[in-house]
Amino acid sequence: MSGVRVLVGTRKGAFILTSDGKRDRWEIEGPHFGGWEMYHLKGSPADPNRLYASQGTGWFGQLIQRSSDGGKTWEPVDNKFVYDGTPGTHLWYDGTPHPWEFKRVWHLEPSLSDPDTVYAGVEDAAMFRTTDGGRSWHELPGLRNHGTGSKWQPGAGGLCLHTILIDPSNPKRIFIAISAAGAFRTDDGGETWKPINQGLFSKYIPEPTAEVGHCVHRLAMHRSRPNTLFMQKHWDVMRTDDGGESWQKISGNLPTDFGFVIDVHTHEPETIYVVPIKSDSEHYPPDGKLRVYRSRSGGNEWEPLTKGLPQNDCYVNVLRDAMSVDALDSCGIYFGTTGGQVYGSADAGNTWKPIAEHLPAVLSVEAQTLS
Amino acid sequence: MNVRVELPAHLRTLARVADEVAVDVAGAVTVGAVLDALERDYPVLCGTIRDHITHKRRPFIRFFACEEDLSLEPPDTALPEAVALGAEPFLVVGALAGG
Numbered sequence: 147m148s149g150v151r152v153l154v155g156t157r158k159g160a161f162i163l164t165s166d167g168k169r170d171r172w173e174i175e176g177p178h179f180g181g182w183e184m185y186h187l188k189g190s191p192a193d194p195n196r197l198y199a200s201q202g203t204g205w206f207g208q209l210i211q212r213s214s215d216g217g218k219t220w221e222p223v224d225n226k227f228v229y230d231g232t233p234g235t236h237l238w239y240d241g242t243p244h245p246w247e248f249k250r251v252w253h254l255e256p257s258l259s260d261p262d263t264v265y266a267g268v269e270d271a272a273m274f275r276t277t278d279g280g281r282s283w284h285e286l287p288g289l290r291n292h293g294t295g296s297k298w299q300p301g302a303g304g305l306c307l308h309t310i311l312i313d314p315s316n317p318k319r320i321f322i323a324i325s326a327a328g329a330f331r332t333d334d335g336g337e338t339w340k341p342i343n344q345g346l347f348s349k350y351i352p353e354p355t356a357e358v359g360h361c362v363h364r365l366a367m368h369r370s371r372p373n374t375l376f377m378q379k380h381w382d383v384m385r386t387d388d389g390g391e392s393w394q395k396i397s398g399n400l401p402t403d404f405g406f407v408i409d410v411h412t413h414e415p416e417t418i419y420v421v422p423i424k425s426d427s428e429h430y431p432p433d434g435k436l437r438v439y440r441s442r443s444g445g446n447e448w449e450p451l452t453k454g455l456p457q458n459d460c461y462v463n464v465l466r467d468a469m470s471v472d473a474l475d476s477c478g479i480y481f482g483t484t485g486g487q488v489y490g491s492a493d494a495g496n497t498w499k500p501i502a503e504h505l506p507a508v509l510s511v512e513a514q515t516l517s
Numbered sequence: 518m519n520v521r522v523e524l525p526a527h528l529r530t531l532a533r534v535a536d537e538v539a540v541d542v543a544g545a546v547t548v549g550a551v552l553d554a555l556e557r558d559y560p561v562l563c564g565t566i567r568d569h570i571t572h573k574r575r576p577f578i579r580f581f582a583c584e585e586d587l588s589l590e591p592p593d594t595a596l597p598e599a600v601a602l603g604a605e606p607f608l609v610v611g612a613l614a615g616g
Contacts, residue, residue: 205577205611206527206565222531222561226569405585 396445
C-alpha cells in the first residue's frame with residue numbers, strides 16, 4: 147500500500163504527517179525537537195527512512211539530526227560547519243565588507259543515490275557536503291571562491307544558500323540559489339561554479355542585469371528535464387531551458403509576481419505552481435485570499451486554485467522551502483504557512499484541505515512517497 | 518575533581534540527562550576546564566555553549582557560580598572552591614529572551 151509522509155519544519159519543532167495513498171486522513175506526529183527552529187528536514191531518495199534535519203536556535207546554535215527509521219528516533223550527528231581556509235568577506239547591507247560567519251543550515255539535500263551523502267546550504271552562503279552520513283561536514287569552497295563571492299550581499303532573511311537541485315541524469319551537475327546573490331551551477335560535482343543569472347532583471351540593485359546580486363527565492367526542476375529550471379525571484383517568475391545560460395520571464399497574468407515558493411507537477415513537466423504574495427513589505431496574499439496559481443503551459447498563463455483555501459481575511463506567508471509534491475497518481479501537492487497550516491491537495495491542486503491547522507509557523511515542507 | 522554542572526533544559530534534552538551532570542576535571546578547576554570536560558563527556562554539546570574553534574561563549578549563554586556572573590571572565594578563571602569541591606554547581610544559563 148502506497149502512502150505519503152510529509153516532513154514539516156517549524157519555528158518551534160518538527161512534525162511528521164502521514165497518510166495512505168488516498169491522502170484523505172492524516173496523522174500528525176510531533177513535535178520533534180520542541181522549541182527549536184527546524185529549518186528543513188529531508189529524506190534520502192535512496193533510502194526513504196533515512197532522514198536528515200536542521201535544528202537550531204539563536205541560543206544554542208546549529209545541530210544536525212539523523213533518523214534511520216523514518217523519524218521515529220533521531221541521533222545528533224556532526225554540527226561543525228567550518229569554512230575552508232580563511233573565509234574573507236562578502237558585502238554587508240550597507241555595502242561594506244563583512245567577514246563570512248556561519249549562522250545556520252537552511253537546506254539539506256541528500257544525494258539521489260547514496261543515503262550517506264548530503265549537501266547542506268548554509269548562511270552565510272556556502273555549500274557543505276558529508277559523505278559519511280553527517281559524521282563530518284566539509285565545505286565545497288569553489289562556490290564562495292569562484293570570483294564573485296566578495297560581492298554577495300544578504301537579503302532581508304540573511305545571506306542564505308536555500309536551494310540545491312541535483313541533475314538526475316548527471317549528479318555532478320548541481321544548481322543552487324542564494325539570496326541575494328543569484329543562481330549558480332557546477333558541472334563537476336562542486337569543484338567549480340559559475341553564476342547563471344543572464345536574463346534576470348532586478349530593478350532594486352545598482353546594476354539591474356548584474357552577474358550577481360539577484361534575490362532568487364527558489365528554483366524548481368522536473369526530473370525528466372534537468373535543463374529546464376523554474377525560478378521564483380524577489381519579483382518575477384522566470385524559466386530557463388538551457389541549464390541557466392539564459393532566463394525568460396513567465397510571470398504572465400499573475401496578480402503579483404512576488405512570492406517565495408515554486409514547484410513542478412511530478413508527472414507534467416510544464417505544470418508549475420506558485421503562491422503570489424503582496425510585497426515589498428506586506429508579505430501576505432493579495433486581497434486576503436490564499437491562492438495557489440497553476441500554469442499548465444510552463445508559465446505565462448496562470449489559473450488561480452482556490453477550492454478549500456481561505457478566500458477572505460487570510461494574511462499568512464508561504465516561505466521558500468514550504469512547498470512540495472508527492473509522486474502518486476494523481477500528483478499531490480503540499481504547502482505550509484506562517485500561520486501554522488499545512489494544506490494538501492490530492493488532485494494536483496484542484497481542491498485543497500488543511501492536513502494540519504495549528505502548528506507553529508511553518509518553515510519547510512517535504513513530501514515523501516512511500517511504497 | 519568531580520564538578521557539578523547545571524544545564525538549561527534544551528541542553529539537558531540534547532545530552533539525554535534529566536538533572537544536573539557531574540564531570541571529572543583533572544587539574545585546575547577553571548571555566549574552560551569544566552567546559553572541556555563537559556564536551557568530552559557529552560560531545561553533542563560541542564558548539565552549543567561555545568564556538569567549536571574559537572571557544573568563544575555563544576551570545577545568549579551565561580555562566581554563574583556561587584551567585585557570581587563569570588560570563589565575561591577568561592576561560593582560565595578559577596571557579597570558587599565550593600564548585601571545585603562539588604558543594605555548589607557551575608551554572609550554564611540560557612538568556613530569558615525571545616518568543
